[in-house]
Amino acid sequence: MSEAQPIGNVAIVGAGPGPVDLMTLRALDRLQRAEVVVYDRLISAEILERIPATAQRVYVGKALGYHSVPQEGIHELLIAHARAGRRVVRLKGGDPYVFGRGGEEVQALQAAGIACEVVPGVTAASGCSAAAGIPLTHRDYATSCVFLPGHLANDAATHDWRALARPGQTRVFYMGIQRLPHIAERLMAHGLSPETPAAIVRDGTRPSQTVLACRLSRLLQCAPAYGPQPGLLIIGETVQLSPYFESD
Numbered sequence: 728m729s730e731a732q733p734i735g736n737v738a739i740v741g742a743g744p745g746p747v748d749l750m751t752l753r754a755l756d757r758l759q760r761a762e763v764v765v766y767d768r769l770i771s772a773e774i775l776e777r778i779p780a781t782a783q784r785v786y787v788g789k790a791l792g793y794h795s796v797p798q799e800g801i802h803e804l805l806i807a808h809a810r811a812g813r814r815v816v817r818l819k820g821g822d823p824y825v826f827g828r829g830g831e832e833v834q835a836l837q838a839a840g841i842a843c844e845v846v847p848g849v850t851a852a853s854g855c856s857a858a859a860g861i862p863l864t865h866r867d868y869a870t871s872c873v874f875l876p877g878h879l880a881n882d883a884a885t886h887d888w889r890a891l892a893r894p895g896q897t898r899v900f901y902m903g904i905q906r907l908p909h910i911a912e913r914l915m916a917h918g919l920s921p922e923t924p925a926a927i928v929r930d931g932t933r934p935s936q937t938v939l940a941c942r943l944s945r946l947l948q949c950a951p952a953y954g955p956q957p958g959l960l961i962i963g964e965t966v967q968l969s970p971y972f973e974s975d
C-alpha cells in the first residue's frame with residue numbers, strides 16, 4: 728500500500744535581516760508566486776512590496792513578549808490555507824530555523840500531512856556581523872561562535888555561563904539588549920574580563936543601522952534604552968576589528 732500523499736503546500740521562507748537584496752533568489756521566487764503570505768513584525772517594507780498584489784497578506788506580528796496571534800493560531804492558519812489549495816508562504820525574519828519557531832511550524836504542518844519546504848535566510852548574526860565589520864570567527868581571536876536567546880538569560884539554568892566566559896569565542900545574543908546588565912554580570916562573574924570588546928547592532932543591514940562598539944564595561948554605561956528596533960548583542964574579541972570600535 729502506498730503512503731498518503733501530502734496535501735497543500737507551504738514554503739517557510741527566511742526573509743533575511745531587512746534589505747530585499749539580502750533575500751535569496753529562491754526566497755524571492757516563492758514570495759512572488761505566493762497566493763497567501765503570512766508574515767511577522769520584522770519583515771521590512773521593501774520586502775513587503777515584493778508580495779504580489781493578488782496575494783492575501785496576513786500579519787501575525789510577533790513582538791518580544793507579545794504575539795498578536797498565538798503560535799498555535801499561526802499553525803492553524805497555515806494548515807487552513809494550505810488545505811484550501813493555496814500556495815502559502817510563511818515569511819519570517821532572518822532564517823526560519825534560528826530563534827524563529829520554524830521548527831515548530833514544520834512539525835505542525837507535517838503532523839497535518841501538509842507538504843512544506845524551508846527556504847533559508849541570512850540570519851541576523853550573519854547580516855549584522857558583515858554590516859558592522861565584526862567577524863564571527865577569526866583565526867587570531869575566535870575559533871567558535873555561539874548564538875543565544877538573550878531574553879531567556881534571567882534563568883540561571885538556561886546558559887552555561889562558565890563555558891560562555893571562556894576566551895576564543897564570539898557570543899551573539901538575539902533578543903538580548905534589555906538583558907545586557909544581567910548577561911554582562913553573569914559573564915564577568917565567571918571570569919570574562921570587563922575589557923572584552925562588545926557591540927550592540929540595531930536595525931542591522933538596514934539604512935537606519937546603528938552600531939555601538941566598545942569595551943563591555945563601557946557598553947554597560949552607555950547602552951541605548953531598549954526600543955522597538957531589533958538589536959543584537961555581540962561579545963568577543965573580534966568586535967575590536969570593527970571600524971565602529973572605540974577602545975576607550
Ligand SMILES: C[S@@+](CC[C@H](N)C(=O)[O-])C[C@H]1O[C@@H](n2cnc3c(N)ncnc32)[C@H](O)[C@@H]1O
Nearest residue numbers: 744821822825827850851901902931957958959
Ligand atoms: C525572534 S528573533 C528572530 C531571528 C531570526 N529568525 C534570524 O534568523 O535573524 C528576533 C531577534 O533577531 C534579532 N534581529 C533580527 N533582525 C535584526 C536586525 N536587522 N538587526 C539586529 N538584530 C536583528 C534581534 O535580536 C531580534 O530581537
